Amino acid sequence: MRTLKLIIRNAFRHKLRTGLTLLGITIAILAFGMLRTMVSAWYAGVEASSANRLVIRNSISLIFPLPMAYKDKIRQVNGVNLISWGNWFGGVYIEEKNFFPNFAVEPKSYLALYPEYVIPDVQRTTFINDRKGAVAGKKTADKFGWKVGDTITLKGTIFPGNWEFTIRGIYKGKDRSVDETQLFFHWDYLNETMRKTAPLRADQVGFYMIGITNPNLAGEVSTTIDRTFKNSLAETLTETEKAFQMSFVSMTEAILIAIQFVSIVIIVIIMAVVANTMAMTARERIGEYAVFKTLGFGGWFIAALIFGESLFISLLGTVIGIGLTFPVAAAFADYLGTYFPIFFVELQTVYLDIAAGILVGLVAALFPTWRAVNIRIADGLRRIG
Amino acid sequence: MTDPTTTCDEHGPSPVLENRPVIVEVRNVNKAYLRGSHIIPVLQEINFDIREGEFLALMGPSGSGKSTLLNLIAGIDKVDSGTIVIGGVDITALDETELAHWRATNVGFIFQFYNLIPVLTAFENVELPLQLTGLTRSERREHVEMALRVVNLSHRMDHYPSQLSGGEQQRVAIARAVVTDPAILVADEPTGDLDRASAKEIMSLMCRLCRESSKTIIMVTHDPKAAEAAQVIRNLDKGSLNNAHP
Numbered sequence: 001m002r003t004l005k006l007i008i009r010n011a012f013r014h015k016l017r018t019g020l021t022l023l024g025i026t027i028a029i030l031a032f033g034m035l036r037t038m039v040s041a042w043y044a045g046v047e048a049s050s051a052n053r054l055v056i057r058n059s060i061s062l063i064f065p066l067p068m069a070y071k072d073k074i075r076q077v078n079g080v081n082l083i084s085w086g087n088w089f090g091g092v093y094i095e096e097k098n099f100f101p102n103f104a105v106e107p108k109s110y111l112a113l114y115p116e117y118v119i120p121d122v123q124r125t126t127f128i129n130d131r132k133g134a135v136a137g138k139k140t141a142d143k144f145g146w147k148v149g150d151t152i153t154l155k156g157t158i159f160p161g162n163w164e165f166t167i168r169g170i171y172k173g174k175d176r177s178v179d180e181t182q183l184f185f186h187w188d189y190l191n192e193t194m195r196k197t198a199p200l201r202a203d204q205v206g207f208y209m210i211g212i213t214n215p216n217l218a219g220e221v222s223t224t225i226d227r228t229f230k231n232s233l234a235e236t237l238t239e240t241e242k243a244f245q246m247s248f249v250s251m252t253e254a255i256l257i258a259i260q261f262v263s264i265v266i267i268v269i270i271m272a273v274v275a276n277t278m279a280m281t282a283r284e285r286i287g288e289y290a291v292f293k294t295l296g297f298g299g300w301f302i303a304a305l306i307f308g309e310s311l312f313i314s315l316l317g318t319v320i321g322i323g324l325t326f327p328v329a330a331a332f333a334d335y336l337g338t339y340f341p342i343f344f345v346e347l348q349t350v351y352l353d354i355a356a357g358i359l360v361g362l363v364a365a366l367f368p369t370w371r372a373v374n375i376r377i378a379d380g381l382r383r384i385g
Numbered sequence: 386m387t388d389p390t391t392t393c394d395e396h397g398p399s400p401v402l403e404n405r406p407v408i409v410e411v412r413n414v415n416k417a418y419l420r421g422s423h424i425i426p427v428l429q430e431i432n433f434d435i436r437e438g439e440f441l442a443l444m445g446p447s448g449s450g451k452s453t454l455l456n457l458i459a460g461i462d463k464v465d466s467g468t469i470v471i472g473g474v475d476i477t478a479l480d481e482t483e484l485a486h487w488r489a490t491n492v493g494f495i496f497q498f499y500n501l502i503p504v505l506t507a508f509e510n511v512e513l514p515l516q517l518t519g520l521t522r523s524e525r526r527e528h529v530e531m532a533l534r535v536v537n538l539s540h541r542m543d544h545y546p547s548q549l550s551g552g553e554q555q556r557v558a559i560a561r562a563v564v565t566d567p568a569i570l571v572a573d574e575p576t577g578d579l580d581r582a583s584a585k586e587i588m589s590l591m592c593r594l595c596r597e598s599s600k601t602i603i604m605v606t607h608d609p610k611a612a613e614a615a616q617v618i619r620n621l622d623k624g625s626l627n628n629a630h631p
Contacts, residue, residue, distance in 0.1 A: 002516070006504065294461055296486060297516075378456050381496070
């Protein structure tokens with residue numbers, strides 16, 4: 001059957017109109033893909049969370065510290081098999097714009113809790129043994145041209161002063177969902193300095209990170225820990241890493257909802273554009289459809305022509321849009337990597353793009369098909385001439 | 386009921402139509418259209434027969450109902466009352482699907498504006514009706530080439546309609562109409578959009594089809610010259626059929 005050939009030729013009968021419609025679909029799919037990728041990037045921390053990790057912080061707010069003395073009591077809670085701790089350091093490299101996430105952590109236990117940070121054994125050992133050593137993510141190291149053995153200085157914002165570190169390792173993520181922009185150094189280095197310069201801030205941690213033997217114990221372990229420190233000067237809030245990350249996301253939930261809403265609006269708008277194109281097309285070809293019916297072709301054939309053309313145009317625009325999403329997302333990630341450390345087009349986004357393209361093609365063809373199939377042949381033939 | 390004439394003479398002697406079986410029987414056909422709240426009668430109590438191999442011209446002023454009558458006989462419109470029996474089949478009793486199948490098998494259509502599909506070549510346009518048959522690709526090619534040979538357009542089979550003259554386009558349309566070898570050809574103002582020379586050429590071709598292939602042709606026309614080619618001329622006026630005359 002020459003139906004496919006006919007569909008493709010029909011699609012390019014009005015090159016300008018089809019071209020503009022394709023452009024519209026391409027831009028819409030690109031925008032839709034970018035917005036969905038942005039939403040995914042927002043949730044990247046949540047998605048990368050492990051069910052085996054719990055975060056303990058001050059119940060009032062994350063900015064209030066917890067005493068270092070809690071460590072041993074937490075370790076004794078049934079179900080806890082690993083404990084680490086750390087502080088958000090908030091240092092900048094040379095100037096403010098060179099911002100990236102950096103933490104003071106207990107190195108050995110922290111790296112044990114995060115097997116997704118892939119670091120060569122030699123570098124790991126060197127880092128653990130050097131109190132002024134640091135491990136940087138590959139993206140940050142690449143960005144600033146750091147190599148193992150380099151000495152770098154971070155300007156403290158929360159902990160004032162210039163802090164010197166030796167890069168002892170560069171980690172890579174085990175997959176694309178792992179943030180490769182962070183830097184870790186020894187919590188002891190921070191604490192010893194605090195003891196000298198600001199003793200009131202010494203022996204305090206920003207958070208504890210614990211590993212549990214079984215994710216099903218998360219609720220029980222959390223309750224036990226929080227009950228242990230109830231009515232103390234620093235009550236705790238223990239939650240899963242996912243919930244902890246979610247709490248950051250929920251702070252910007254309104255923005256996320258707006259982005260998701262806009263992404264849906266884009267699809268609805270392009271649906272209207274394609275529907276308009278198909279309505280114009282079908283109206284112009286009513287006479288031709290009448291000729292097909294006169295020759296004995298049934299409604300299914302007319303429907304195939306209109307749905308086929310609509311799907312062809314919308315899917316062609318979708319394919320071009322998806323093709324453009326990858327380089328645009330890569331450029332976006334390069335430019336705004338500081339704000340979106342994990343920014344890549346997920347397979348799910350591609351599936352959503354395709355689903356949106358199919359939906360647009362189908363919905364846009366509904367009314368023109370109904371009209372073309374139901375028009376009387378004699379009325380259709382009268383439109384010619 | 387038919388009244389044979391002596392037209393199409395240059396193509397050979399006229400057949401004796403009376404000896405041929407009736408292929409189309411139109412009985413008590415009425416048709417009206419609804420315009421807003423008004424019912425406008427278009428055809429009233431139409432009765433006539435068409436014999437096999439007859440070339441009939443339907444004439445009449447605009448709005449007389451001739452195209453409506455043609456559409457009813459061709460099975461692309463429905464009667465309000467009455468029957469139309471063609472080749473023993475009461476087409477007024479068929480549903481849309483059956484009617485579509487019947488049209489594909491029994492009727493070839495020639496329109497005033499050719500109605501070729503602009504994105505298909507002459508070959509592909511002629512091949513269209515064959516897509517509904519069970520013919521293989523090579524069989525279809527054979528049929529299409531033969532039909533294009535009949536209309537003397539073999540050399541232009543790869544041309545698109547926009548690359549053909551009006552007369553050539555109408556010849557492609559005739560090839561499309563005859564490619565399935567239907568018993569009846571219906572033509573609605575086939576020369577209405579053509580210059581005199583092309584119109585003569587088309588009428589000559591239709592005469593040839595009638596005489597050499599024994600096609601029954603029903604043609605609606607305003608053009609008395611074109612009507613001269615027909616063996617029988619019938620006049621419609623205000624929805625009623627007047628007496629036939631040569």
